[in-house]
Amino acid sequence: MKRLTINKQILQDELSVELIGCIDEDSDFKELAGLGQETISFDFDKISMINSCGIREWIKFIDLLPARCNIVYKNCPQIIIEQINMVHGFFREGSVIESFYAPYYCDKCGKEAKVHLKSDTVKNRKAPKSDCPNCGNENIEFDAIEGQYFSFLGKI
Amino acid sequence: MSEFTSFDHLFDAVLVVNLKREIVYFNHHASIFFKMPPRILKQKTSLTQICDSVDIDIEEWLSKALLSFDVLISPEIRLTIPHETDLDYYVVLKLIPVQTDKSANFAVVFHDLTVEKKLHLKYRDQMEELKKTHGQILQADKLTTLGELTATISHEINNPLTIAAGNSEIISDILDLPNIESRLSVLKNANQTVTESLERVNQIIKNMRDFLHQSEDEKEYCDLDALVDAAIEWAQPGAKKANVHIKKQSRVRSVALANRIKLEQVIINLVKNSIDAIAQHSKDVPAEVLINLSKSDLDHQTIIDVVDNGPGLADEIKKNLFKPFQSTKGSGTGTGLGLSICQKIIESHRGRLEHVDSQSGCHFRIRLPLIEVYSYARNDRALMGTKHKKKILVLDDEVQILNVLNTFIHNEGMVFIGSSTPLDSLNFIEKANIDLIITDFSMPEMNGSEFAAKARAMGYEGPILYMTSSKNIDQYNKDKSTLNITGVIVKPFNKDDVMKTLRLALAPGEAV
Ligand SMILES: [Zn+2]
Numbered sequence: 001m002k003r004l005t006i007n008k009q010i011l012q013d014e015l016s017v018e019l020i021g022c023i024d025e026d027s028d029f030k031e032l033a034g035l036g037q038e039t040i041s042f043d044f045d046k047i048s049m050i051n052s053c054g055i056r057e058w059i060k061f062i063d064l065l066p067a068r069c070n071i072v073y074k075n076c077p078q079i080i081i082e083q084i085n086m087v088h089g090f091f092r093e094g095s096v097i098e099s100f101y102a103p104y105y106c107d108k109c110g111k112e113a114k115v116h117l118k119s120d121t122v123k124n125r126k127a128p129k130s131d132c133p134n135c136g137n138e139n140i141e142f143d144a145i146e147g148q149y150f151s152f153l154g155k156i
Numbered sequence: 157m158s159e160f161t162s163f164d165h166l167f168d169a170v171l172v173v174n175l176k177r178e179i180v181y182f183n184h185h186a187s188i189f190f191k192m193p194p195r196i197l198k199q200k201t202s203l204t205q206i207c208d209s210v211d212i213d214i215e216e217w218l219s220k221a222l223l224s225f226d227v228l229i230s231p232e233i234r235l236t237i238p239h240e241t242d243l244d245y246y247v248v249l250k251l252i253p254v255q256t257d258k259s260a261n262f263a264v265v266f267h268d269l270t271v272e273k274k275l276h277l278k279y280r281d282q283m284e285e286l287k288k289t290h291g292q293i294l295q296a297d298k299l300t301t302l303g304e305l306t307a308t309i310s311h312e313i314n315n316p317l318t319i320a321a322g323n324s325e326i327i328s329d330i331l332d333l334p335n336i337e338s339r340l341s342v343l344k345n346a347n348q349t350v351t352e353s354l355e356r357v358n359q360i361i362k363n364m365r366d367f368l369h370q371s372e373d374e375k376e377y378c379d380l381d382a383l384v385d386a387a388i389e390w391a392q393p394g395a396k397k398a399n400v401h402i403k404k405q406s407r408v409r410s411v412a413l414a415n416r417i418k419l420e421q422v423i424i425n426l427v428k429n430s431i432d433a434i435a436q437h438s439k440d441v442p443a444e445v446l447i448n449l450s451k452s453d454l455d456h457q458t459i460i461d462v463v464d465n466g467p468g469l470a471d472e473i474k475k476n477l478f479k480p481f482q483s484t485k486g487s488g489t490g491t492g493l494g495l496s497i498c499q500k501i502i503e504s505h506r507g508r509l510e511h512v513d514s515q516s517g518c519h520f521r522i523r524l525p526l527i528e529v530y531s532y533a534r535n536d537r538a539l540m541g542t543k544h545k546k547k548i549l550v551l552d553d554e555v556q557i558l559n560v561l562n563t564f565i566h567n568e569g570m571v572f573i574g575s576s577t578p579l580d581s582l583n584f585i586e587k588a589n590i591d592l593i594i595t596d597f598s599m600p601e602m603n604g605s606e607f608a609a610k611a612r613a614m615g616y617e618g619p620i621l622y623m624t625s626s627k628n629i630d631q632y633n634k635d636k637s638t639l640n641i642t643g644v645i646v647k648p649f650n651k652d653d654v655m656k657t658l659r660l661a662l663a664p665g666e667a668v
Contacts, residue, residue: 025275051271082188086167105195112193143193148164148184 006031013038020046023054029061038070041098045075050083059089071095078103078114078144085152097153103143106132112143125150159256160263169266174259177202177218189266191240203264209233214249221251222262232269246273313357315390320353356390359417375505377527377558377574378419380410380458384447387423394428398435400464401442402427406449409600410458411555411576413527414505422498422509423447423462426520430464433518441465453583456529460522461512468518469511477511506530528575528584531562546662547571547589551581551607552596552623561594564651565658578607585616592662594645597624597631605631608639619661621645 004027007018017032019042032040065071071092076084078101084090091097101114104127111134121128127142127150142149160181163170169189172181178201187194190206200206203214211233221228230249237243250265323346330339330346388402395402412419427445434443448461469477478499495509502509502522512519524530528549548570550561558574565572573590575581578601585593593611597604604622611620619642622632626646635641642661645654 053271053275103193105193141195143195144187145184145194 004028008032015040016043017041018043018046022049022051023047023058024049024051025053025057027054027057029057032061033064038068039072040065040069041072041074043074044077044080047077047080050080052083052087055083055087055090059087062089062092065092073097074099075116076100081149081152085148091152102127102149104130104132104140105143106135106137106140108132108137109135111135111140113140119153122150122153125153160254160261163263166265168268171203171206171264171266172254172261173203173218173264174261175222177215177222179203179206180261186266189245189268190237191243206237208236208238210236217249218251218262218264225253225260227252232273235266245270313360315393316353316356316360319393320350320357323347323349323353360421375413375415377411377555377562377576378414378416379555380412380449380460381406383412383414383416383420384423384449384460387420387427388447390420390424391427391431395431395445398431399443400431400434401444403444403446404449405446408449408451408458409553409576410449410451411527411553411558411574412458412505412524413530413574414524415501418501419505422501422522423460425495425498426462426522430462430466430518434464434466451526452523453579455523456526456580456583457507458524458526460524461519462522463514463517463519465517468514468516474511474513478509526580527558528573528580531573545569545571546591547573548592548594548658549573549575549581549585549590550594550623551575551578551599552594553577553599554596557596557623561654564654568655568658570658578602578610581607582610582614585611586614590616590618592619592621592658594621594623594658597622597628603631604628605635605639608635608641612639619643621657621661623647623649 003021004023005020006029007020008031009016015032017040062071071094073091073095076097076099081100081102097119099116099118102117104113104115105111106113109132111132113130113133115130117128125147127146129138130140131138132140160170160172160183163172163181163183164185166183167185169186170181170183171179171186174180182194182197186192187197190197192200192206197206203218208214212230217230228251230251232246232248235245235247237245245266246269248267248269250267252263252265254261254263326346327343327350330336330343333339336343384404384406388404391402427447430445434445443465445462445464448459448463450459450461451457452459478496499509502524505524507522507524510521510523512521548565550558550565550572552558552561552574553576555576558576562572562574573584573588575584578595578599581593581595584590593608593616595604595607599607602610604624608620608622620639621643622628622635622641623645624632624647629644629646632641632644643657645657
């Protein structure tokens with residue numbers, strides 16, 4: 001299994017963190033402690049796996065961040081969304097989920113697509129309309145259970 | 157199928173099957189667990205279209221289970237998902253009968269134990285790995301030591317071999333003489349020396365072997381004065397050759413619980429290092445090595461200092477003094493028994509070997525715990541979990557007595573704490589919970605009565621036994637009531653004498 005790589009940069013008031021690989025029991029976020037800025041953003045785009053132990057490590061870490069800190073989550077893949085829908089505390093109250101991926105399916109060409117969504121485009125746990133990246137079908141279907149998949153948005 | 161929607165609230169995958177084993181419902185989590193969108197999952201009619209296991213035949217298990225219409229739990233099985241080849245789960249299947257108005261069904265709950273199982277496997281592997289590495293480190297350490305030992309073994313046995321060879325020469329010379337009879341005593345003497353020297357060689361080799369085999373150190377109560385004398389004797393030939401004078405100073409009579417030969421070797425080695433250093437360094441004042449015995453009551457330690465008036469150690473050498481293969485000498489003079497081994501030996505006595513920075517010359521200090529502390533600490537592990545073990549303090553200035561009683565008492569499963577001076581004993585009584593005291597009666601510092609009075613004054617209430625010859629029985633009779641002395645072990649004694657007295661004193665009234 002690929003261990004977690006943490007890339008980070010601090011620019012002005014923001015600490016940008018890119019997480020790559022697996023978030024599991026071996027994940028250690030302490031290198032991020034003490035880097036606190038006004039805003040911390042986490043990019044989950046390259047996370048390939050997350051398990052319940054990893055989530056525990058994550059929550060432990062998030063709890064340590066200063067309360068005044070703005071936390072922003074970007075590009076959460078489906079596996080992250082599925083896991084965090086089951087866990088309380090992954091998102092700290094007041095934090096922002098800027099964007100995430102959601103599964104869609106084109107019944108015209110059979111394409112399965114992970115569509116990048118901005119959180120503010122999801123209303124009432126309903127999947128926003130999307131186009132097929134393959135055939136241009138303008139109304140592809142959401143390929144999970146909406147009420148469940150978007151439940152994390154109610155947690156913030 | 158709204159009667160099954162309550163399963164959607166579970167974080168376990170649930171497939172509901174009818175009595176024909178057809179899937180009639182899957183909960184929300186099933187889609188996540190099997191990595192199938194509901195769109196695809198809907199098309200699956202049987203369990204085997206979704207998952208498989210090498211451990212059990214799922215369909216067969218299901219058909220058997222369905223017969224009972226009871227809750228059923230499978231063993232932990234490994235589950236594979238055919239279209240997600242890199243996924244495997246460890247699950248326990250739970251079968252729960254679900255009766256609805258229309259039909260009888262079963263919910264198959266996939267209780268996911270993958271994380272636990274993988275953690276378990278991972279940590280087990282890591283523990284194995286750790287054990288292996290640990291073993292390798294130990295082995296590497298041994299090999300380093302072995303190299304060192306090989307380099308030093310010749311050095312160590314050189315002295316006794318030289319002595320043996322010399323005496324053997326003397327024997328040959330005498331045997332060539334016409335009147336052997338007149339030289340018989342010299343002959344016997346030489347023969348004796350040869351035997352002793354070879355015995356010494358044998359012991360050195362045996363010790364080194366034991367050291368490598370990590371065999372349990374045989375430790376005994378040793379008089380340090382005598383031990384230092386013996387060490388000096390072994391170092392003497394080399395010292396004479398190098399024109400170095402070895403002096404001993406001892407302000408205290410001290411006893412150590414030690415492996416005599418090993419401790420001797422450490423001292424011999426320190427002295428030899430000094431001799432070699434002085435020999436290479438011409439000086440106006442007579443060269444000398446001083447061995448000083450003292451005691452630190454504050455640290456509860458016996459201290460052996462080996463000090464010379466040579467050139468001292470170069471700063472370069474000081475830094476790595478106790479590293480393997482490090483020598484206090486330049487190359488070419490042989491490594492001597494490495495200081496790292498010396499340190500290991502001293503550490504195996506729960507002591508410390510240190511280099512003391514001094515203005516002139518070289519100064520090594522051996523710190524050994526006082527025997528009371530050491531024999532107690534040695535029993536520490538035995539004490540844990542066996543709090544009922546009786547702790548017997550024996551005070552005697554003769555090391556042989558301590559050794560004999562140590563064997564008796566230890567073999568009886570009691571904790572033996574030896575002490576050679578009344579003051580150390582009193583110090584120790586203050587700190588530890590002693591169940592019984594056996595004290596010698598005639599000691600240089602104070603007699604048994606005085607000691608017992610002091611122990612009582614300190615609040616020690618347990619039994620006290622005198623150990624003395626019959627001539628002091630009168631004193632016992634007086635002290636019996638005034639100092640509450642429980643009994644006497646009369647010298648000379650045997651094992652039964654000691655143990656019976658001891659047991660009676662510990663449990664008065666009980667049959668022996
Ligand atoms: Zn399409």
